[in-house]
Amino acid sequence: MFRTWGTRILGSLALIVIVPSITFLLQSLTPVDIGRSILGLGASQDQVDAYNHQLGLDRPFLTRYWDWLTGFAHGDLGTSYTSGEAVTTMLGARLPVSLALIIGSLLIFTVVGLLLGVLSAGGGRIVGRVVDVVSSAGIAIPNFWLGVILVSLFAVKTTILPATGYVPFAAGPGDWFRSLVLPVVALSFAGITAVAKQTRDQMMVALTGPYIRSLRANGVPERSLVYRHALRNASGPTVTVLGLIFVGALSGSVVVENIFVLPGLGSQAVTSAGQHDLPVIQGIAVYFTTIVVVVNVVVDLAIPFLNPKARAR
Amino acid sequence: MSIMSRRGLLAGALALSTALAVAACGGGSSSSSSSAKLTTLTLAAPNGPNNLDPALNGNGTPLVWFTQLDYEPLIRRSPDGTAQPALATKWEYSADRLKFVMQLRDGVKFSNGEALTADAVVKSLEYVKKNTLFQFLVNVKSFVATGPLEVTFNLSTPDPLLPFSLDQEGQVGDIIAPAGVANPKQLQTESFGAGPYVLDSKTTIANSQYVYVKNPNYYDPSKQNFEKVVIKVIADDNATLAALRSGQVQAAQVNNNTATVGQSFGLNLTKARSAMVGFYLFDLAGKVQPALAKKEVRQAMQYAIDRAGVTKAIYGVSAAPTEQYSAEGTAGYLAGLDSRYPYDPAKAKELLAQAGYPNGFSMDLLVQPGALNQNLLAQAVAEQWKAIGINVKLTAPAVFTDYVKEIGSGKYPIGTFNFYYGTHLLIMQGLFTKPALYNFFGYDDKQSNVYATEERKYDPDSPESNKVAEEFQTYVVEQAFAVPVATADTLMLSTKSITGLEFTNKFPIPDPVNWKPAS
Numbered sequence: 001m002f003r004t005w006g007t008r009i010l011g012s013l014a015l016i017v018i019v020p021s022i023t024f025l026l027q028s029l030t031p032v033d034i035g036r037s038i039l040g041l042g043a044s045q046d047q048v049d050a051y052n053h054q055l056g057l058d059r060p061f062l063t064r065y066w067d068w069l070t071g072f073a074h075g076d077l078g079t080s081y082t083s084g085e086a087v088t089t090m091l092g093a094r095l096p097v098s099l100a101l102i103i104g105s106l107l108i109f110t111v112v113g114l115l116l117g118v119l120s121a122g123g124g125r126i127v128g129r130v131v132d133v134v135s136s137a138g139i140a141i142p143n144f145w146l147g148v149i150l151v152s153l154f155a156v157k158t159t160i161l162p163a164t165g166y167v168p169f170a171a172g173p174g175d176w177f178r179s180l181v182l183p184v185v186a187l188s189f190a191g192i193t194a195v196a197k198q199t200r201d202q203m204m205v206a207l208t209g210p211y212i213r214s215l216r217a218n219g220v221p222e223r224s225l226v227y228r229h230a231l232r233n234a235s236g237p238t239v240t241v242l243g244l245i246f247v248g249a250l251s252g253s254v255v256v257e258n259i260f261v262l263p264g265l266g267s268q269a270v271t272s273a274g275q276h277d278l279p280v281i282q283g284i285a286v287y288f289t290t291i292v293v294v295v296n297v298v299v300d301l302a303i304p305f306l307n308p309k310a311r312a313r
Numbered sequence: 314m315s316i317m318s319r320r321g322l323l324a325g326a327l328a329l330s331t332a333l334a335v336a337a338c339g340g341g342s343s344s345s346s347s348s349a350k351l352t353t354l355t356l357a358a359p360n361g362p363n364n365l366d367p368a369l370n371g372n373g374t375p376l377v378w379f380t381q382l383d384y385e386p387l388i389r390r391s392p393d394g395t396a397q398p399a400l401a402t403k404w405e406y407s408a409d410r411l412k413f414v415m416q417l418r419d420g421v422k423f424s425n426g427e428a429l430t431a432d433a434v435v436k437s438l439e440y441v442k443k444n445t446l447f448q449f450l451v452n453v454k455s456f457v458a459t460g461p462l463e464v465t466f467n468l469s470t471p472d473p474l475l476p477f478s479l480d481q482e483g484q485v486g487d488i489i490a491p492a493g494v495a496n497p498k499q500l501q502t503e504s505f506g507a508g509p510y511v512l513d514s515k516t517t518i519a520n521s522q523y524v525y526v527k528n529p530n531y532y533d534p535s536k537q538n539f540e541k542v543v544i545k546v547i548a549d550d551n552a553t554l555a556a557l558r559s560g561q562v563q564a565a566q567v568n569n570n571t572a573t574v575g576q577s578f579g580l581n582l583t584k585a586r587s588a589m590v591g592f593y594l595f596d597l598a599g600k601v602q603p604a605l606a607k608k609e610v611r612q613a614m615q616y617a618i619d620r621a622g623v624t625k626a627i628y629g630v631s632a633a634p635t636e637q638y639s640a641e642g643t644a645g646y647l648a649g650l651d652s653r654y655p656y657d658p659a660k661a662k663e664l665l666a667q668a669g670y671p672n673g674f675s676m677d678l679l680v681q682p683g684a685l686n687q688n689l690l691a692q693a694v695a696e697q698w699k700a701i702g703i704n705v706k707l708t709a710p711a712v713f714t715d716y717v718k719e720i721g722s723g724k725y726p727i728g729t730f731n732f733y734y735g736t737h738l739l740i741m742q743g744l745f746t747k748p749a750l751y752n753f754f755g756y757d758d759k760q761s762n763v764y765a766t767e768e769r770k771y772d773p774d775s776p777e778s779n780k781v782a783e784e785f786q787t788y789v790v791e792q793a794f795a796v797p798v799a800t801a802d803t804l805m806l807s808t809k810s811i812t813g814l815e816f817t818n819k820f821p822i823p824d825p826v827n828w829k830p831a832s
Contacts, residue, residue, distance in 0.1 A: 031718075032714055032715070032718055033717070033718060033721075036717050036718070036721065037713070037714035037717050037718070038363075038714075039369070039446055040363075040371065040446050040717065041717060041720065041750065041751070043446045047444070047446075080519070082363070082364065083364065083365070083501055083502070083519045083520075084364075084366075084498060084501030084502060085501065085502050085519055090519055093518045093519075094518065094521070148551050151551070151552070151555045152555070155555055155559050156555050156558050156559055159559055162559070162561060163552070163555035163556050163558070163559040163561055164545075164547065164552050164555060164556045164561060165545070165556075165561060258548055258549050258552070259549055259551070259552055260552065261521075261545065261546075261547045261549070261552050261556070263518045263520075263521030263522065267520075267521070267548075268520060268521075271361070271520050274711075274712040274713075274714070275712075275714060276714050
């Protein structure tokens, strides 16, 4: 088992290097004069050349890549072409926002989704149908639409929650929480319904399994059947799906950050891509890859605990 | 089933606890926006600065806001367009107009504690001249400290625009403290100005929020109307509107649609003509598309456009049709010129035939991304040109960086433009003289250069200058060197908690330094 984990973690570490390397290569394929782009039409060619030289853009691709890679290995992601700020400082300010948003919605769609799924599996036809309908709606309703509706209901019509913006945890946990409620709901809605549906389907299969029949015949209480035995069996596939939904939520966070004006990594990715600000895009690629890898490793590690069948080997 | 009720209980408890948590937290600040006098001004901008270094930032709003608060210009222009003393108290040209002498305010300190001296100003101007993206200081040979508080500009040729370049919009007169000039890298993340506020780097998040706090060294504390000014970058129009309506933001620059909706929600709308949109004709020599070298063809392109219809459809009430290069009420504007080319497709076809293009021609048009819906404008006008036989193929890069690349390619004889109004001379020399910033194909029109040279001899707004400006304007409209279509407003929505947002056609730059909390 430890060997499996070892290879898994090594593979994940490799991903954190490979993915940003691919983005580096892709970006170098688009021929853009960075100096001209940043300085604009008004700058003289001399100014542009000097700027490009200062950024080291007049050097060959492999040299630039090697520089980036060695910097990366030392924890230095370079400085932004546009703002001149260190990428780690720039993204460091934004990381907590993205983490709060992403982890918040991961928690919400896991807990609420599982709960709804279990309820609907044991709750007879009507609850099942309701979850089915809501699930379809969840997949169909885009998060940007939901976001706008939530803002108009909870922040403009009734001023229960702030319309936009993020309050750091240090500035007040209450305000921090309030600033996250609407974005997290908007981001997790699709996930909740997907998890609920997956859980429900798996639970239905599990609850009709022969071992449940045997347990029930032996007088094991219904509650224990559902929560200890069936749910545990059903949770394997559900947890696997969590990893996938999570990646979807990560890209959804780009849109949600824009609607709620949260200074997270996603909105910076959009801005920097438009500016061809390569070091920042690289930094974001590193951060996003790391987040995805960590979540997937956690999911992988969780499965054997939930399902003994996946434990050995 | 007993399990069901338990599950129901669990779900109910969860829902209830969430609701309670939300409600409990909701009590706090919902009423914070009313009653008390505003101490923090928060404004929304659709994008962040190009750079916090005033030499590398762009022009127009919202870009200038990011340097307007923390850098004091030599001259501050008031909303009615008049120049007011700021770091400089007096300035004048010599009789031959080859020297420009400025007297500096005594006893001023930068936010970092350094003193404002003639030497510091010279250093700052030299740095800016070397690095600025605009050609505002091209005619200055040297800056000399001719006294402890006197700076003399030596000019290679008369340039009446210096008092405009040195104001808060031109930004080249945003004086940078010596420590900043010595360390340009730091200018990109910190303030080195003498303005009423100073950037708080700790709470500022690039491209998200820019926080400015009172500068304790500011020379005129009576003009520090707020404890703190925050500029939030909000790209989404709905989010801007929601933030305004809920009082999180007190002022925002918005587009036409948002302005109309915002007004219906009781927000104040302030506006002034600030820009013109239309089309460059880069290829006036006819290198790529020979037809453009003919005056008749260029005039035909003017007659073919239903300016009133296009303007109304795209910009609603926030713009008006125009055929010239100055805003109404400013020097060089001639009301009669706006009806030089009435919508007349038949006349347009006739002119094309006269020029030897009875069947029209085709060309590639480059659309500038971003402000003022130039993409829609290009599509609408392309249809009308098509009706007289001129087929244009649109290329619309998604982002400005790609546009810049395309424009350098020299493939496009025509492109859309969006120009902030400056002085008449600034626009005309930028477009039609050689060399000029926006004369990308380097077309050499002798007469334009003659007019520009003549106009440079006089102060803008003087009768002599106005006379040349009007002749120059008439000449260019007659030659149809470009295709202006509409003159558009800068639109600011604001809440009732602030006052003083006025700006006018003569200086359409809303300056947050002038705004005050409503009493």
